[in-house]
Amino acid sequence: MDYFKASLQLHEELKGKIGTYNKIDIKSLADLSMAYSPGVAQPCLAIAESPANVYKYTGKGNLVAVISDGSAVLGLGNIGALAAIPVMEGKAMLFKKFAGLDSVPICLDTQDTEEIIKTIRHIAPVFGAINLEDIAAPRCFEIEEALQDLGIPVFHDDQHGTAVVVLAGLLNAAKVVGKKMEDLRVVINGAGAAGTAIAKLLKCIGAGKDDICYSVKDVIMCDSTEVIHRERTNLNESKHELLEFTNLENRHGKLHDVLEGADVFIGVSKAGLLHADDIRMMAKDPIIFALANPTPEIFPEEAFEGGAAVVATGRSDYPNQVNNVLCFPGIFKGALEAGATSISFAMQLAAAHAIADCVEVPGRDLIIPSPLDLNVAKNVAAAVKLTALKSMPEAV
Numbered sequence: 001m002d003y004f005k006a007s008l009q010l011h012e013e014l015k016g017k018i019g020t021y022n023k024i025d026i027k028s029l030a031d032l033s034m035a036y037s038p039g040v041a042q043p044c045l046a047i048a049e050s051p052a053n054v055y056k057y058t059g060k061g062n063l064v065a066v067i068s069d070g071s072a073v074l075g076l077g078n079i080g081a082l083a084a085i086p087v088m089e090g091k092a093m094l095f096k097k098f099a100g101l102d103s104v105p106i107c108l109d110t111q112d113t114e115e116i117i118k119t120i121r122h123i124a125p126v127f128g129a130i131n132l133e134d135i136a137a138p139r140c141f142e143i144e145e146a147l148q149d150l151g152i153p154v155f156h157d158d159q160h161g162t163a164v165v166v167l168a169g170l171l172n173a174a175k176v177v178g179k180k181m182e183d184l185r186v187v188i189n190g191a192g193a194a195g196t197a198i199a200k201l202l203k204c205i206g207a208g209k210d211d212i213c214y215s216v217k218d219v220i221m222c223d224s225t226e227v228i229h230r231e232r233t234n235l236n237e238s239k240h241e242l243l244e245f246t247n248l249e250n251r252h253g254k255l256h257d258v259l260e261g262a263d264v265f266i267g268v269s270k271a272g273l274l275h276a277d278d279i280r281m282m283a284k285d286p287i288i289f290a291l292a293n294p295t296p297e298i299f300p301e302e303a304f305e306g307g308a309a310v311v312a313t314g315r316s317d318y319p320n321q322v323n324n325v326l327c328f329p330g331i332f333k334g335a336l337e338a339g340a341t342s343i344s345f346a347m348q349l350a351a352a353h354a355i356a357d358c359v360e361v362p363g364r365d366l367i368i369p370s371p372l373d374l375n376v377a378k379n380v381a382a383a384v385k386l387t388a389l390k391s392m393p394e395a396v
Contacts, residue, residue, distance in 0.1 A: 081107035099329035159197035168355035172362035181214035190269035271295035279306025319365035330380025338388035354383035
């Protein structure tokens with residue numbers, strides 16, 4: 001099946017993938033008077049008197065804004081706000097399907113960091129949470145960090161959602177090959193939003209003393225130039241920060257130079273970077289997460305030919321698809337149900353363990369549950385909600 005052609009036809013026929021619906025049916029003047037004027041004045045006054053009532057009398061507690069500037073859409077790059085709309089509509093559709101959350105796609109016609117921050121602050125009162133999507137690094141880091149004081153969760157899914165699903169898969173892959181997480185040497189190719197977040201989660205950067213977190217032995221980061229090491233003079237601030245906890249031996253060279261002896265390769269970069277011989281250089285029973293889409297860094301067939309023990313990709317036509325839909329519906333659902341004001345490191349860990357636990361008996365072709373498994377979002381939401389409630393002052 002030609003999915004590109006079929007998708008184009010589908011979007012043309014439907015004029016987009018989402019719509020709105022009414023929770024009540026206006027059949028009489030009495031219905032109109034309660035839903036709108038004059039009756040609607042009463043919930044307005046109740047909210048004006050006590051702002052917390054907004055969660056009682058409106059849909060704010062079940063409403064997510066999916067916000068993008070179109071600067072890093074899928075593998076397509078900077079295609080702008082208009083061209084990003086189909087992806088944001090798709091995200092809204094998945095929120096509804098897997099978590100029952102309403103959401104609104106918002107594509108901003110600016111890529112100015114301060115303008116984006118200001119705009120989100122202005123529209124935030126309507127929403128219970130903000131999902132930042134497809135915003136290029138390092139701007140995405142700055143925007144997310146600046147908005148943590150909004151009083152509602154602000155979460156960049158391309159960073160943390162990807163990292164959570166990768167961690168879930170790696171927890172189970174380590175079981176399959178009989179290795180401990182804390183013994184793993186990991187090479188990550190791609191030092192943008194996803195790669196940075198994966199590195200932080202695998203090294204437990206941000207974990208609290210009570211968080212169940214298995215920090216891997218070492219992570220070596222590579223960007224489009226070479227290994228990120230301490231002598232490089234062309235690193236931006238976010239890449240400098242990576243050196244605080246990665247590349248502990250300060251190794252130099254290209255990607256292929258640091259694969260030797262590595263237990264895990266995680267690619268969030270571009271197609272066709274690796275070959276079977278590269279996999280043969282790695283440690284016994286290497287784990288390969290080749291997540292570039294639509295064409296991975298190495299196809300599973302060639303990776304297995306080189307001796308890979310477990311292979312994951314971002315594609316739905318191979319086993320072990322690393323798909324963010326396993327994370328974001330449940331993590332937002334749990335955060336909203338708990339009334340959380342942010343999505344903490346502990347909540348991300350809880351989500352990863354909940355996803356991993358959905359696979360009862362991990363195997364080579366089953367380290368991650370199916371993205372169509374409706375139980376995953378339920379389990380993630382329950383774990384995230386419980387973790388959030390435990391951290392709230394009233395729970396102490």
